[in-house]
Amino acid sequence: MTLDARRADRSERTFLLLAAAGLTVATATATIGPLRSPDAWWNLRAGDYLLATGRFVGPDPWSRFSTHQFVLTEWLGSVVAALLYRPFGAAALVELRTIGGVAIAALLYLLTRRVADLPYAVLATLVGLLGFSGSITERPQTLGLVLLLVSLHLWRSAALGGRVPSLWRLPLGWVFAMAHGYWTLGVLVGAATGAGLALDRRSWRTGLSAGLLVAGTVAAAAVTPVGPRLLLTPFQIRSAAAALVSEWQRASPTQPLVAIALALVVLTAAAWLRTGTSWWRVFHLLLALGLALSYARLSAPAVAITVPLAAEAAQRLKARRTARTAEASAPTRLELKAMAAGAVLVVLAGLVAAPASARRPLLTPTALLPAIAAIPSGSTVFDDFNVSSWMLHTYPHLQLVVDTRIEVFAPAYVNGYAAALDARPGWQSFVAHTGANWAVLRQEVPLAGALERAGWATTASRDGYVVLHRVAP
Secondary structure, three states: OOHHHHHHHHHHHHHHHHHHHHHHHHHHHHHOOOOOOOOHHHHHHHHHHHHHHOOOEEOOOOOOOOOOOEEOOOHHHHHHHHHHHHHHOHHHHHHHHHHHHHHHHHHHHHHHHOOOOHHHHHHHHHHHHHHHOOOOOOOHHHHHHHHHHHHHHHHHHHHHOOOOOOOOHHHHHHHHHHHOOOHHHHHHHHHHHHHHHHHHHOOHHHHHHHHHHHHHHHHHHHOOOOOHHHHHHHHOOOHHHHHOOHHHOEOOOOOHHHHHHHHHHHHHHHHHHHHOOOHHHHHHHHHHHHHHOOEHHHHHHHHHHHHHHHHHHHHHHHHHHHOOOOOOOOOOHHHHHHHHHHHHHHHHHHHHHHHHHHOOOOOOOHHHHHHHHOOOOOOEEEEOHHHHHHHHHHOOOOEEOOOOOHHHOOHHHHHHHHHHHOOOOOHHHHHHHHOOOEEEEEOOOHHHHHHHHOOOEEEEEEOOEEEEEOOOO
16 A cells, blocks of 8 residues: 555545444534423323323323324324333433434435445534424324335435335334324435335335335235224324424424524535436425424424435536536445444433433423422412423322323313413413312413412412412412
């Protein structure tokens, strides 16, 4: 080996190690930290409920204010979390999130590295992790994102090879349908891929084969323990949910994560104007654009679909500029070892940090634990929406006015609750209708001040939360 060759090899190794270190730090930053999701707690109680009763569908067991059946559609992750919570406590939730985040980072890297050289793959993975920020939580959503990336990998592998995925895609679809509602996005990716391949190859047989596989995936979802009603749940989004749940609000380009997804779409399309592309890639990009423009919660799936397209487009632009092949170089053994070592380090670091992280959950009034525990059993509590999931799990003896399982409540009731939180006209009637004689609210919520002015007594106040009790006349 010549001196120049040795220097080039040393430079490549240095860049590889820096890239692996950067991805390791980025993944650790995105996954290690305190409990973040208010929804994690009710999912935990749902896992316990299913393990105790074996019921996937039935009357709501927890709230007397609900009017719809309680359907456990995303039960797989809840059961796993509940089983691990019993011996390890909340630290298990933190570590599960870390493992899920590492899996997401690894899948993003594998998706992009297959179609782009190391620098573009690393950059695309970092952008992908940024677009996923806020979506890597302790909820089943993280498992849903992992399985969506696996599904995307299978369909892209089939498209790059000019074929349709094998039938073992069906068992994955069955498991996916029990994990999270994102399984429907996997179906849409399959439909987009099949339609594009049919146009690219000008073969109706390819489209028919892909269509049969997509139909088989839907049929597999219909035979999960929830049954055929699972197929209808994606269309049962309550219009009132947007009043309380930010992720169900309409997407806006001013939202940072939506802006990332849209920027990737625009940059990819601009690159294709110079390099050209195939129909299946166009359909993938159109699907990502539709997701990014729909609801805020779909920005992460839009990023997942677009990131490998953007990395591949950058690779092809480089090939056009340098007159070289557009094919990505195969990863070396050292590269795979470095990336695997980084993933293991993040998992171990998350394991070490999990106990401390579990002790300081966000959006949770843990400082008021004694005051809330002192509320008499069976009392009706007007709870803040953001802490309702935690209270549902921690204080099962209390009757909450609402909780984050928004789908079990009537839209008119949810709208009335949202109006009462803002202390809009008529809030007194709604509070009286619930029969609540206690309240656990953020101090900044208008209703907290309105209740105090109406004569409710403050029994505890700390860390931005207040416990109020209605004083009998």
